[in-house]
Amino acid sequence: MASAGDALALPDLAAIRAAQRRITALVHRTPVLTSASVDADVGASLHFKGEHLQKIGAFKARGACNAVFSLDDAEAARGVVTHSSGNHGAALAYAAARRGIPAWVVMPENAPAVKQANVRRFGAQVRLCAPTVAARESACAEVARECGATLIHPFDDPRVIAGQGTAALELVEDLPELDAVIAPCGGGGLLSGTAIAVRAVAPRMQVFGAEPANADDAARSFASGRVETLAPTTTIADGLRTTLSPRTLAALRAGVEGIVTCSEDAIVAAMRMLFERMKQVVEPSGAVPLACLLEHRARFAGLRIGVVLSGGNVGLDRLCWQHA
Amino acid sequence: MASAGDALALPDLAAIRAAQRRITALVHRTPVLTSASVDADVGASLHFKGEHLQKIGAFKARGACNAVFSLDDAEAARGVVTHSSGNHGAALAYAAARRGIPAWVVMPENAPAVKQANVRRFGAQVRLCAPTVAARESACAEVARECGATLIHPFDDPRVIAGQGTAALELVEDLPELDAVIAPCGGGGLLSGTAIAVRAVAPRMQVFGAEPANADDAARSFASGRVETLAPTTTIADGLRTTLSPRTLAALRAGVEGIVTCSEDAIVAAMRMLFERMKQVVEPSGAVPLACLLEHRARFAGLRIGVVLSGGNVGLDRLCWQHA
The missing domain is CATH 3.40.50.1100 (Rossmann fold)
Incomplete structure (x- = not known):
């Protein structure tokens, strides 16, 4: 591929x-x-x-699992990160939990509590940011830089x-x-x-x-x-x-x-x-x-x-x- | 049996x-x-x-179908009747339609329009009566007497x-x-x-x-x-x-x-x-x-x-x- x-x-x-x-x-x-x-x-x-x-x-569980289980062991160990206030965030959290690696999900600070809970119940970290594209992308980049996490985009x-x-x-x-x-x-x-x-x-x-x-x-x-x-x-x-x-x-x-x-x-x-x-x-x-x-x-x-x-x-x- | x-x-x-x-x-x-x-x-x-x-x-579709398809041809031709404002009425209407025989469903006059519609969409006749047990039973008996329809009780x-x-x-x-x-x-x-x-x-x-x-x-x-x-x-x-x-x-x-x-x-x-x-x-x-x-x-x-x-x-x- x-x-x-x-x-x-x-x-x-x-x-x-x-x-x-x-x-x-x-x-x-x-x-x-x-x-x-x-x-x-x-x-x-x-x-x-x-x-x-x-x-x-x-x-979304399908794409997230395929991406997470496509990583080599060294990449995977550093975890994954994405931005999503919806199903992709929960899917990435689920996939990471199944592989036993850390996951970070960047969400706008106005995301409903139930959507944050959906991510946290699989053990992922939620990072809140201002509700703008710029804030979201810089928060993702920050996690990638700090932790070496791989960005898993929702569709691209x-x-x-x-x-x-x-x-x-x-x-x-x-x-x-x-x-x-x-x-x-x-x-x-x-x-x-x-x-x-x-x-x-x-x-x-x-x-x-x-x-x-x-x-x-x-x-x-x-x-x-x-x-x-x-x-x-x-x-x-x-x-x-x-x-x-x-x-x-x-x-x-x-x-x-x-x-x-x-x-x-x-x-x-x-x-x-x-x-x-x-x-x-x-x-x-x-x-x-x-x-x-x-x-x-x-x-x-x-x-x-x-x-x-x-x-x-x-x-x-x-x-x-x-x-x- | x-x-x-x-x-x-x-x-x-x-x-x-x-x-x-x-x-x-x-x-x-x-x-x-x-x-x-x-x-x-x-x-x-x-x-x-x-x-x-x-x-x-x-x-309820199971019991109604078994009852309706247990009737002999002469009984069946005279149709079936029941009282029900719920699922048994719709089930009997469905079973009668599948057998191609008439069905009457006695319902209280205050039954919601959607429940009446559920019965009528299978071609059954709705008979409205006062919302009492006595009125319901006498309306059923009347249909049985007039048409020779067989009463199919909801459970007994x-x-x-x-x-x-x-x-x-x-x-x-x-x-x-x-x-x-x-x-x-x-x-x-x-x-x-x-x-x-x-x-x-x-x-x-x-x-x-x-x-x-x-x-x-x-x-x-x-x-x-x-x-x-x-x-x-x-x-x-x-x-x-x-x-x-x-x-x-x-x-x-x-x-x-x-x-x-x-x-x-x-x-x-x-x-x-x-x-x-x-x-x-x-x-x-x-x-x-x-x-x-x-x-x-x-x-x-x-x-x-x-x-x-x-x-x-x-x-x-x-x-x-x-x-x-």
Whole structure:
């Protein structure tokens, strides 16, 4: 595999298969879920890859484990560091705990207590910083300098992308007859790995990205060929507010058919459908692919589609019970 | 099998196996779910039978299908009737639709619109009545007289009990090494079928019932040997506010080790644990067995326990999103 130092290096199928072997005892081979009633509503045959049932509740465990278990012993002993207020921080903490090495996670000082607790429960150190990109990067650099820890980026790293690609590899192994696979797109790590795995194993299968219309930077970047930025925005799918890197954009341009967008109302409707019909707790970002299928029924009518339910870490502090 | 007319008749293992063959194409063989993190919290090894993933979202589909498909053609043609504002009504509507026969469901006029819709979506007729036991029974009798429809009681019927017992039969087939099985107890149909199946297949395996302390009529009936009534009460587990029948009490006294009770706080904690850790939407009644295990850790420490997650039909009108 090309080194992480090369800004455009991407894993190939062999690297994704190597990742699969490396992480097999560390993560779940997640089940594929179906629902006759959801299929009837969408007008397509959907096969949901349940990454919300993955270790730490999201696919991120795959990439973090592959990166951490790719380090040589000397590197590993000095530990790993990342910045994340979400699932990648918990995933890196989990992977480091499994390898028995130290981990530091830089988080903005306004990160919710529950997200800090998610990292600390695996024994990682939380470093709080001001809630700016500059503060975050300098805090990471400081830990790397002080401790010699290796930075594991949330998505802009071929080892992480290879790990994320193992979810789609399992899906295509289980269901080689799918017409298409759709996965959410934030920084593009999951979608890059998905595109590389699917196109290599099943070239006639199409791969789509899914993102909120309120955070449509990937769709615009895919069209323009440049990494487009995102103006300050609000979307319930807060995990998808990240922009692509040149590396993930290159992977998308090479292997993705298109990026589909959806409204905020469709995201809530999709989450509710997953709750009510399938009894599955899926976070807003994870419901975005189904939301896109609901809003673009004609485009996907009659197809057999793999849908990556990427995570289930809903902040239950934002859910409440109304006593009747 | 003894006829439903005999007030104490119960199915035996052969009847439960016959039910399993009869309904196999009509219901799901539900998966068994596990969670290392929940096990660590409870201090036991739990194997959750996922009946919240069953057709209509609850185990009730099993009993209703067995009853409806046990009718001879002439009986079936005249249709079926029941009273239920909950899962049994939807289950009977589903079973009747699968057999292509009419169904009537008597519901109190104050039943929520969503529950009426759940019955109507399978083509059953809803008959509204005053919210009293007398009005409900006379409305049922009226439909039976007018149409010749067969009454399918929610639990006091050997065919229904045999159907409910198929869930535990599958669980014990999948996991013959369990030490115990725990299931919720309302009218006792599920728990009776569970006790009969488990004790016949695996005599050294213990069976426990679970109910809210706020609706502990089954625990009191089990102790006294008489069907004890329940004073007007409130519990979040509204599906478990039903009292036993002489038939189900006899089954419990013959095959159940004990009835364990839990607080309302434990029910909410158990639901939250199922949501947050296992990403599963389980209704309050379905979370009661886990709530009992959480409140009686010492009693169950170190055991391998099958836990029936009986249903997932949470009223999402009672769940709301707090926008942060």
